[in-house]
Amino acid sequence: MKLIVVGAGISGCICARRLLDTGHEVTVVEKGRGVGGRMSTRRMNGAAIDHGAQFFTIRDNRLLGYLQEWRNGDSVVEWYDHVPNRSDLTDHSRFRGVLGMTDPAKHLLRNVKVEKNFFVEFIKWSGGSWTVKEAGTSGRSLQADHLVLTLPVPQMLNLFSRSNFEFKPEVMSNLKNIRYSRCLALYGLLDRVSSIPYPGIITHPTPQVDWLADNQVKGISQKPAFTLHASAKFSDEIWNVPDKDAVLSLVPLVERLMQAKISEWTIHRWHFAKPSVTFGESHFHSPESRLSLAGDSFGGERIENAAISGWEAAESITQVV
Numbered sequence: 001m002k003l004i005v006v007g008a009g010i011s012g013c014i015c016a017r018r019l020l021d022t023g024h025e026v027t028v029v030e031k032g033r034g035v036g037g038r039m040s041t042r043r044m045n046g047a048a049i050d051h052g053a054q055f056f057t058i059r060d061n062r063l064l065g066y067l068q069e070w071r072n073g074d075s076v077v078e079w080y081d082h083v084p085n086r087s088d089l090t091d092h093s094r095f096r097g098v099l100g101m102t103d104p105a106k107h108l109l110r111n112v113k114v115e116k117n118f119f120v121e122f123i124k125w126s127g128g129s130w131t132v133k134e135a136g137t138s139g140r141s142l143q144a145d146h147l148v149l150t151l152p153v154p155q156m157l158n159l160f161s162r163s164n165f166e167f168k169p170e171v172m173s174n175l176k177n178i179r180y181s182r183c184l185a186l187y188g189l190l191d192r193v194s195s196i197p198y199p200g201i202i203t204h205p206t207p208q209v210d211w212l213a214d215n216q217v218k219g220i221s222q223k224p225a226f227t228l229h230a231s232a233k234f235s236d237e238i239w240n241v242p243d244k245d246a247v248l249s250l251v252p253l254v255e256r257l258m259q260a261k262i263s264e265w266t267i268h269r270w271h272f273a274k275p276s277v278t279f280g281e282s283h284f285h286s287p288e289s290r291l292s293l294a295g296d297s298f299g300g301e302r303i304e305n306a307a308i309s310g311w312e313a314a315e316s317i318t319q320v321v
């Protein structure tokens, strides 16, 4: 069967790999320049910075084979399993990409056809196949027997509306209930090695900040570089504030906690950071529409849950073949 998976986040990558491994012809379509979605690594003047997801866990046995493959392929290593003097944080393995959080996605898609810089403008079912169309009159157009969508559901609903597509009302109503929190990420370079000891993180130093990490101590950056994630509440408060004003209280906090000066910074606003209300099932599979939906809107917040969502979507598809 010929399949298109829209979205190269972890759910799309796992789904595509499962489908490829079971003998199907798969193309992944991704609007970004790279793969990984919210598992994103940026370069800044020689530094590598994970500015989205920071680490992942593997508790579900179904993902152990991939973990082994990633480790054997030098894509993933364990980052830490506990934080000194933080007995409130549970002890378990947290993994990271060797060069950054995009590594596991890149590894999964090594043998999968990927169309990057392809923003799906609309989808259409006609004549027994799905058409997936890029924006613009000369935009790319692909056909498939079955379509998998892995975008955060608010973006999926926009795609449905552009495409004049709807599921039956009860499904649409569940999809419309899905909610995401936002996260303002501040990241950049430091003028010297920070003072944060291994593993290089500080969680919830103030009510405004959820996470502060040193990418050099983490092991991915050659240069001192930090990532800060504002809390959902504070992100909402400063969402529409111009960048230079949004960072007014954050820059001194980073400099104080890391004992270093920020030499360069930038902001990324994650509109759909983590789902606060999900669909209630790991994925949605419609054999009659030849359409499946997956991602953390279904599996729940966290990389591992999104991965399992993609896995189970692939299982549902292969079972009906």
Ligand SMILES: Cc1cc2nc3c(=O)[nH]c(=O)nc-3n(C[C@H](O)[C@H](O)[C@H](O)COP(=O)(O)OP(=O)(O)OC[C@H]3O[C@@H](n4cnc5c(N)ncnc54)[C@H](O)[C@@H]3O)c2cc1C
Pocket: 006, 007, 008, 009, 010, 011, 012, 029, 030, 031, 032, 035, 036, 037, 038, 039, 051, 052, 053, 054, 055, 056, 057, 118, 119, 120, 121, 150, 151, 152, 155, 159, 183, 185, 229, 270, 272, 273, 274, 294, 295, 296, 297, 300, 301, 302, 303, 304, 306
């Ligand atoms: C700031 C932040 C910190 C986080 N920290 C952690 C953490 O430490 N550990 C953890 O486990 N989880 C963390 N998460 C959550 C985790 O990143 C997500 O749950 C997971 O990565 C979601 O994967 P996904 O495949 O469902 O979606 P995504 O990764 O969002 O993938 C969806 C893909 O679809 C693409 N796309 C969207 N629209 C279109 C279109 N029209 N056409 C083509 N492509 C399109 C997007 O570009 C994207 O690549 C964090 C998230 C954020 C934002």
